[in-house]
Amino acid sequence: MCYSLLKKIVFQLNPETAHGVTLRGLRLMHQLGLTRFFPKIKAAPREIMGLIFPNPIGLAAGLDKNGEYIDALAALGFGFIEVGTVTPKPQDGNPRPRLFRLLEQEALINRLGFNNKGCDALVENLKRTKYKGILGINIGKNKTTPLENAIEDYLTAYRAVVPYASYITVNISSPNTEGLRDLQHGELLRSLLCTLKQEQAQFMATQKKHVPLVVKIAPDLTESELQNIAEILLAEKVDGVIATNTTLSRVGVENSPYAKEAGGLSGKPLFEGSTQIVKQLKVLLQNRIPIIAVGGISTGQDANEKLAAGASLLQVYTGLIYQGPALIKHMASVIPAQE
Numbered sequence: 001m002c003y004s005l006l007k008k009i010v011f012q013l014n015p016e017t018a019h020g021v022t023l024r025g026l027r028l029m030h031q032l033g034l035t036r037f038f039p040k041i042k043a044a045p046r047e048i049m050g051l052i053f054p055n056p057i058g059l060a061a062g063l064d065k066n067g068e069y070i071d072a073l074a075a076l077g078f079g080f081i082e083v084g085t086v087t088p089k090p091q092d093g094n095p096r097p098r099l100f101r102l103l104e105q106e107a108l109i110n111r112l113g114f115n116n117k118g119c120d121a122l123v124e125n126l127k128r129t130k131y132k133g134i135l136g137i138n139i140g141k142n143k144t145t146p147l148e149n150a151i152e153d154y155l156t157a158y159r160a161v162v163p164y165a166s167y168i169t170v171n172i173s174s175p176n177t178e179g180l181r182d183l184q185h186g187e188l189l190r191s192l193l194c195t196l197k198q199e200q201a202q203f204m205a206t207q208k209k210h211v212p213l214v215v216k217i218a219p220d221l222t223e224s225e226l227q228n229i230a231e232i233l234l235a236e237k238v239d240g241v242i243a244t245n246t247t248l249s250r251v252g253v254e255n256s257p258y259a260k261e262a263g264g265l266s267g268k269p270l271f272e273g274s275t276q277i278v279k280q281l282k283v284l285l286q287n288r289i290p291i292i293a294v295g296g297i298s299t300g301q302d303a304n305e306k307l308a309a310g311a312s313l314l315q316v317y318t319g320l321i322y323q324g325p326a327l328i329k330h331m332a333s334v335i336p337a338q339e
């Protein structure tokens, strides 16, 4: 069935139900062996952070929070998959409705609030997966954990999932957990990263496996805030940065009936602001830390703009919902091979 027809049907459902139905459908197709008929994605290997990515197009965090659909999602041809955000303990997230489709703008607003089954459940799912490709695991803190104890939550999550990860993403940029974005600044950021880098070294020493540590930042940062963040990322020798998470801005969606819903905006209206952050980071990080760009990519041209802005790798979420899996093949066909 072509995606435009599937979209017509599932878009009749509320967005969160549609999400579950589509993913369960994809998993069933995979279990029945049908995903082997999916188009193959052109190989365009890139070595970034010491890992070899078969192509630069990844699945962004949040779509498969509990690692329940990894094998089926891998069949779509992603060069890498990021699961999570996972928190140490399971939590329900915010009350529904908490996900809204802004059809005209090809955007979403979500305030899910890290609904996830917790680290133990994720680990059980990871043990079952057959996927051997690059797997990012995105970690966060529980809602009930006060900010002053946030580091303990990140450490607990890190220790639980690191044996299964190709890289770990420290999510300090979701707008739906009160205070989380404060971790992007000053001493809070410095001590969080310092602790996790020590843990990374410890894991390397005992397990002989380097697991890159990546930080995911928000698009809603002033120039001086971004400059401070970049200084800390360089000082702490972080391995990568993901730019960006969803935005609190409503520029470009003012006319939508959902514009006033609380939460993070993703998709096309995020593209420009998020790309600006990539451009600024490229200068601030002096090519010493690779950038993974995410935010509003919905065409091959968008993908190339992000790469031109300074990204080494890309991720998609909302574009996939609106364009379907053909987006991955299209992006792969227009991205030039790495020099």
Ligand SMILES: Cc1cc2nc3c(=O)[nH]c(=O)nc-3n(C[C@H](O)[C@H](O)[C@H](O)COP(=O)(O)O)c2cc1C
Residues within 6 Å of the ligand: 060, 061, 062, 063, 065, 084, 085, 099, 108, 110, 112, 114, 138, 171, 174, 216, 244, 245, 246, 266, 267, 268, 270, 294, 295, 296, 297, 315, 316, 317, 318, 319
């Ligand atoms: C419904 C939804 C849930 C998300 N959940 C997470 C999450 O748990 N952790 C995270 O780091 N980012 C999460 N994100 C942000 C995406 O990973 C991505 O950074 C953002 O949506 C911008 O990319 P896009 O415009 O391609 O969607 C979520 C996004 C959406 C739309």
